[in-house]
Amino acid sequence: MIDPLARYHRQMLLPGIGREGQQAINAAHVAIVGVGALGCALADMLARAGVGTITLIDRDIVELTNLQRQTLFTEADALAGTPKAEAAAARITAINSTIHVRVHAADLTARNASDLLALSSQPPAVILDGTDNFETRYLLNDISVKRLIPYAYAGAVGTRGMQATFVPDAARTSPCLRCVFPDIPAPASVPTCDTAGVLGPTINIAAGAQAADALKIITSNTHLLSGTLLEFDVWNNIRRRIDLRAMGATPNCPCCQQRHFTFLDATNTDHLATLCGQRAIQVPGRGPVSFDDLATRLAPSGKIERSRFMLRFFPHERAGVWLSIFSDGRTIIQGVDRIEEARSLHARYVGA
Ligand SMILES: [Zn+2]
Incomplete structure (x- = not known):
């Protein structure tokens, strides 16, 4: 009989993974919210790594201008206007038919988040951020803190990127996203991929760090998480780390300290949204x-x-x-x- 884990041989050779780690990866569920450039890179890496259940959530459809950096899509997807979550699911299932992919071509909101993320039946081991907007990020942060689910944040615009993995703890000592970014930036104040463009390699650095953190969490190697906010500019050769552990949680953080889950408890989620990149x-x-x-x-x-x-x-x-x-x-x-x-x-x- 062929060993079902044989395809992961090179991954099982790694210290800290081995056969046991691979079995944990195969048994794990992760959610990727936003299947644009970051989400494509994440889904590709985690499907190949053998993550047993991957939930893909995205509200958008594939456009020709996505193909420069969104690596799971083809010209045929753009021509057909296929939803990104569907196109990505088809592609990663072709890459690894042994995994289970849950597809939601939908907008993640406070109202449907519990269903789409399967919070009551099979909560994800980690929520991976592939979104392009802070409202959804704050919603993910609320869920992360409330349900003690690690949240792998990343963002990339132009040639600059940021990445940090937030691991909430019951003792409320470790910082959350809102400890670092207390308020939603005003819409016009931040560059978007629409106005500033985005260089493909920027994405892969941020997504690579996110995916590595997800695998550390799944294989019980959380002690190897960097505990930092990585900030980089791939074009101008800048790389900085802010030590989140030394920083600790912000004493009056509305989310992780005061437990006000403003974005999760929002009742009026029928907002109109401007989509990034178009x-x-x-x-x-x-x-x-x-x-x-x-x-x-x-x-x-x-x-x-x-x-x-x-x-x-x-x-x-x-x-x-x-x-x-x-x-x-x-x-x-x-x-x-x-x-x-x-x-x-x-x-x-x-x-x-
Ligand atoms: Zn906080």
Whole structure:
């Protein structure tokens, strides 16, 4: 009989992993939230490493401009407008058919986080951050602190990146994300990949550090976590570390000390979101839509394209604007800058 672990031979040779560590990896569940550039790199590495269950969550669809750095996607995915979570799942399943991949082509919110992350049935050993916005990061941090689940944070814009793994403890001594970044930066104050671009290798450094930390946690090597916030600029050869252990938790941190889970307890999560990397705004869904009914209704007003996952509508009256409508009613409107404009297009074509 062929040893099912044979494919991991080179990984099992490593001190600190071995056969026992590999079995722990195969039994583990991790969640990757956001399957853009970071998420692709993470999913690729962790699927190859043999992580037994991987949850992929992403609200976006594959675009041509993603292919420069989002390594699991192809031109065919961009052409079909495949949801990133679906495209990534297909790719990593082809890489390693022995693992189980859970796919959620959805926006992670306070309302659905528990379901999507399987918090009550099979909570992840670590939550890996592949998001592009601080609202979702603060939500992940709330979940991490409340449920004592390690949170592997990273961010990359331009040629600069940051990475830190936060491991909450019941004694509340170790810092959380909000100890380091107390407030959400004002939207216009920080560069995004939309305005500053992003260099592919920047991503791999941050994601590599995240994935290594995840494997340390899964194989009970938490003593090897650096306990630092890594800050680097791959273009200008800068690399700095801030010692989070020495820093400790911020005494009045609203999250890990005062236990106010503002983002997890938010009841109004029906916000419209500007999507990073494109002129696009997402309007949340208000319930299931029938693609057949919608196609019939919209046919006189514009061009329609359909796939298994969504209906795409190009209104005659607005050149350069198109709506990608998912079966739960969630709609991404491309080619618009203003929230009001997105709201009105959504009301006109999809219905309030
Ligand atoms: Zn804190």
